[in-house]
Amino acid sequence: MSDAKDWPLWEVFVRAKGGLSHRHAGSVHAADAKMALEHARDTYTRRMEGVSLWVVPSAQITASDPADAGPLFEPAEDKIYRHPTFYSIPSHIKHI
Amino acid sequence: MAKPDPLFIYATRLGDDSLILGQRLSEWCGHAPTIEVDLSLANVALDLIGQATHFLGFAGKIEGRNRDADALAFRRDVLDFGNCLLVEQPNGDFAQTTARQFLFSTYQELLLDKLAGSTCEDLAAIAAKAVKEVAYHRKLASDWVVRLGDGTEESKTRMAAGLDWMWRFVDELFEVDDVESKLAKEGIAVDRSALRAAWDARIDAVLAEATLERPAARRPVLGGRRGHHSEHLGHILSEMQFLQRAYPGATW
Numbered sequence: 587m588s589d590a591k592d593w594p595l596w597e598v599f600v601r602a603k604g605g606l607s608h609r610h611a612g613s614v615h616a617a618d619a620k621m622a623l624e625h626a627r628d629t630y631t632r633r634m635e636g637v638s639l640w641v642v643p644s645a646q647i648t649a650s651d652p653a654d655a656g657p658l659f660e661p662a663e664d665k666i667y668r669h670p671t672f673y674s675i676p677s678h679i680k681h682i
Numbered sequence: 683m684a685k686p687d688p689l690f691i692y693a694t695r696l697g698d699d700s701l702i703l704g705q706r707l708s709e710w711c712g713h714a715p716t717i718e719v720d721l722s723l724a725n726v727a728l729d730l731i732g733q734a735t736h737f738l739g740f741a742g743k744i745e746g747r748n749r750d751a752d753a754l755a756f757r758r759d760v761l762d763f764g765n766c767l768l769v770e771q772p773n774g775d776f777a778q779t780t781a782r783q784f785l786f787s788t789y790q791e792l793l794l795d796k797l798a799g800s801t802c803e804d805l806a807a808i809a810a811k812a813v814k815e816v817a818y819h820r821k822l823a824s825d826w827v828v829r830l831g832d833g834t835e836e837s838k839t840r841m842a843a844g845l846d847w848m849w850r851f852v853d854e855l856f857e858v859d860d861v862e863s864k865l866a867k868e869g870i871a872v873d874r875s876a877l878r879a880a881w882d883a884r885i886d887a888v889l890a891e892a893t894l895e896r897p898a899a900r901r902p903v904l905g906g907r908r909g910h911h912s913e914h915l916g917h918i919l920s921e922m923q924f925l926q927r928a929y930p931g932a933t934w
Binding site for chain 1: 716718719721722725822825829
């Protein structure tokens with residue numbers, strides 16, 4: 587098998603069922619968007635995992651720098667009051 | 683021995699087409715150009731083997747001699763196989779495999795679409811399920827024909843060579859013998875010859891997009907439906923049937 591170095595990488599997002607968000611499933615190599623969708627279908631939905639697919643060129647994703655993790659994420663750690671967990675929920679409310 | 687039931691013959695032909703092509707495609711497993719293509723081919727192969735299980739299971743039921751799909755797949759001899767010659771042809775390179783898939787899946791989708799309206803409920807149900815799978819096979823193969831045909835000089839040459847190799851086995855797909863014409867009159871079988879015009883139109887449309895010429899007409903090679911196979915089928919069976927021949931009834 588070649589390393590497919592001529593085919594760019596695409597990130598694959600799968601929606602498991604209507605109403606849920608697309609979630610990142612992995613990536614595939616493909617020459618263009620059409621091929622990427624086919625490869626994503628054959629690689630990530632062969633066991634009924636999904637009802638909808640997105641493919642995005644990996645190069646189009648801008649990621650945060652792991653080196654910035656401290657300033658970006660640590661300040662949230664001691665702000666538990668931002669979670670709506672201080673309300674008592676009536677017992678007959680099921681879906682919240 | 684009594685002559686086999688025509689419906690048994692017809693169902694095994696349908697099953698054998700799927701079984702042999704599925705086995706052929708499986709040979710790519712671990713050898714395809716990329717891991718994604720490897721998975722695509724394996725998926726198509728598994729779809730086809732699933733169809734074969736249904737068609738041969740039904741054939742066994744009609745026959746009534748206590749042979750299930752496995753018995754028919756693994757313990758019949760080459761002369762008893764009724765698949766068309768196209769599906770047993772060698773994989774060659776990826777373009778040759780693509781050519782075979784493109785020609786066959788285009789035909790099989792048209793066939794199954796009609797078979798879904800068969801007066802035989804079992805065949806209709808199998809066809810209705812399978813036709814969705816095959817619509818994808820046809821799309822996948824057509825996309826590759828266009829990519830390779832309208833690609834580089836080398837990919838175009840290979841795609842054209844693959845089509846040229848497979849072309850002499852096309853006419854057999856639309857051949858109708860007495861067994862099938864009688865079943866077709868009863869609304870059970872599909873009249874294959876009536877699929878040709880639609881097949882030609884679909885093939886030509888894809889070839890045009892792929893900037894490929896339709897291969898020159900060749901003297902057709904026939905005989906697969908009557909068990910007259912090319913040398914390739916025996917080799918396929920010797921590999922496919924080895925385990926059940928060496929260890930009859932083995933399970934795991």
